[in-house]
Amino acid sequence: MKTIKPAERTKKVSYAIRDIVVAAKKIEAEGRKILYLNIGDPPVYDFETPHKLRSVVSKKILASEYDSDENVSTYCDSMGIQEARAAIARDAEIRKGIDSVEPEDVIISSGASEAITLAIAGLINPGDNIMTPSPGYPLYSGQIPVYHGELNPYYLNEENGWQIDFNELEKRVNDRTKAIVVINPNNPTGANYNKKSLENILEFARQNELIIFADEIYDKLLFDDNEHISIASLSEDVPVITFGGLSKNYIMPGWRVGWAIFHDPLNVMSEYRKAVNKLLRARLCAPHPQQHMIAPALEGSDEHLNTVLKKVEKRRDITYEMLNDIPGISCVKPGGAFYAFPRIQLPKNVSDKEFVLELLEETGVLVVFGSGFGEKPGTNHFRVVFLPDEATLKNAYQLLCEFTKEFYKKHHFNPHNVFIKE
Ligand SMILES: Cc1ncc(COP(=O)(O)O)c(C=O)c1O
Numbered sequence: 487m488k489t490i491k492p493a494e495r496t497k498k499v500s501y502a503i504r505d506i507v508v509a510a511k512k513i514e515a516e517g518r519k520i521l522y523l524n525i526g527d528p529p530v531y532d533f534e535t536p537h538k539l540r541s542v543v544s545k546k547i548l549a550s551e552y553d554s555d556e557n558v559s560t561y562c563d564s565m566g567i568q569e570a571r572a573a574i575a576r577d578a579e580i581r582k583g584i585d586s587v588e589p590e591d592v593i594i595s596s597g598a599s600e601a602i603t604l605a606i607a608g609l610i611n612p613g614d615n616i617m618t619p620s621p622g623y624p625l626y627s628g629q630i631p632v633y634h635g636e637l638n639p640y641y642l643n644e645e646n647g648w649q650i651d652f653n654e655l656e657k658r659v660n661d662r663t664k665a666i667v668v669i670n671p672n673n674p675t676g677a678n679y680n681k682k683s684l685e686n687i688l689e690f691a692r693q694n695e696l697i698i699f700a701d702e703i704y705d706k707l708l709f710d711d712n713e714h715i716s717i718a719s720l721s722e723d724v725p726v727i728t729f730g731g732l733s734k735n736y737i738m739p740g741w742r743v744g745w746a747i748f749h750d751p752l753n754v755m756s757e758y759r760k761a762v763n764k765l766l767r768a769r770l771c772a773p774h775p776q777q778h779m780i781a782p783a784l785e786g787s788d789e790h791l792n793t794v795l796k797k798v799e800k801r802r803d804i805t806y807e808m809l810n811d812i813p814g815i816s817c818v819k820p821g822g823a824f825y826a827f828p829r830i831q832l833p834k835n836v837s838d839k840e841f842v843l844e845l846l847e848e849t850g851v852l853v854v855f856g857s858g859f860g861e862k863p864g865t866n867h868f869r870v871v872f873l874p875d876e877a878t879l880k881n882a883y884q885l886l887c888e889f890t891k892e893f894y895k896k897h898h899f900n901p902h903n904v905f906i907k908e
Pocket of ligand 1: 731732
């Protein structure tokens with residue numbers, strides 16, 4: 487039999503966050519220790535899924551054995567179970583301030599990732615484009631080409647705390663643009679958007695008749711008493727799809743519980759929503775048992791967040807201080823999530839990918855190269871996940887500091903820091 491060739495479109499799919507682990511595993515196989523600062527998976531570190539939520543599922547599974555009305559081994563509604571959709575709708579109205587959300591406006595998916603993928607699949611024809619933040623989470627830039635869409639990145643303003651710049655948006659839009667993605671708080675920069683940035687996007691989307699894809703998966707993970715503003719809560723006319731889930735806020739990425747909330751004040755999305763619902767039916771349903779965690783999570787006291795935020799904020803501070811003390815590295819202070827995206831000065835002939843691979847090889851410190859998230863041409867960055875404990879982080883940053891100094895010496899390169907620490 488001849489060899490099976492994959493589809494051409496898969497060539498454009500890459501996911502640096504996991505791809506780089508292949509290199510790390512090789513080094514680990516040689517018996518060397520890796521310091522993993524690369525993946526935003528809180529339970530890998532010292533964070534736990536709230537026990538109360540876990541027990542909801544175990545009770546449901548046990549009940550399934552005795553009571554056919556409670557059977558979570560069945561498929562469920564393609565849009566998700568009613569009780570959970572109602573809880574998401576109430577949370578959207580009360581906490582997020584989004585106007586008039588009904589359970590019918592909510593779909594439940596296998597992680598927010600599935601809802602995002604289906605929202606893209608249902609929207610674009612070959613040659614259409616979706617504007618994506620650069621840097622931004624690579625799921626979007628990975629999935630758009632799968633549906634024969636074009637990538638259309640807009641650059642975030644690092645000099646202004648990675649906020650969004652209206653002029654930049656206007657430069658990028660064209661007549662095939664269908665939507666704009668806003669990730670708030672952002673992965674990989676950790677920026678939490680201010681009201682002005684969000685109003686700019688709304689105005690831009692209004693003028694250009696775009697849907698806003700609002701990825702708010704980190705909306706409870708904010709530092710310094712920062713407030714999260716849900717962009718749909720500001721919209722009286724522009725259609726917004728808000729993506730959320732339990733993965734990050736409730737420390738359970740592996741349970742795969744996500745959703746999308748359709749906010750459509752002028753009812754311009756009805757045909758599109760029917761198409762998305764068709765796609766939902768074609769994949770049957772999201773995993774059933776864990777959907778029962780949604781209502782208790784959203785209606786609970788969120789006690790776990792006190793400890794989570796206290797620990798993560800301290801780790802954010804260590805990250806910010808220690809990275810900015812390294813000559814050649816400058817880091818904007820993250821306002822939310824658990825990522826920092828420091829800039830690094832590099833000689834012209836070295837890419838951030840090469841730097842990160844050499845750092846890994848020499849020290850075992852694993853971060854992700856900035857080009858994996860998109861970045862302004864001519865700049866170099868890497869992404870750090872600051873979920874590991876304080877000792878691990880300090881050790882990793884110390885190794886990074888020593889490595890960077892040697893690296894510059896080897897390349898006869900004289901770095902300067904781009905930003906002044908606050
Ligand atoms: C911005 C952003 N959106 C979506 C996701 C995926 O979330 P889920 O686990 O719900 O699929 C991630 C995961 O890291 C993310 O960072």
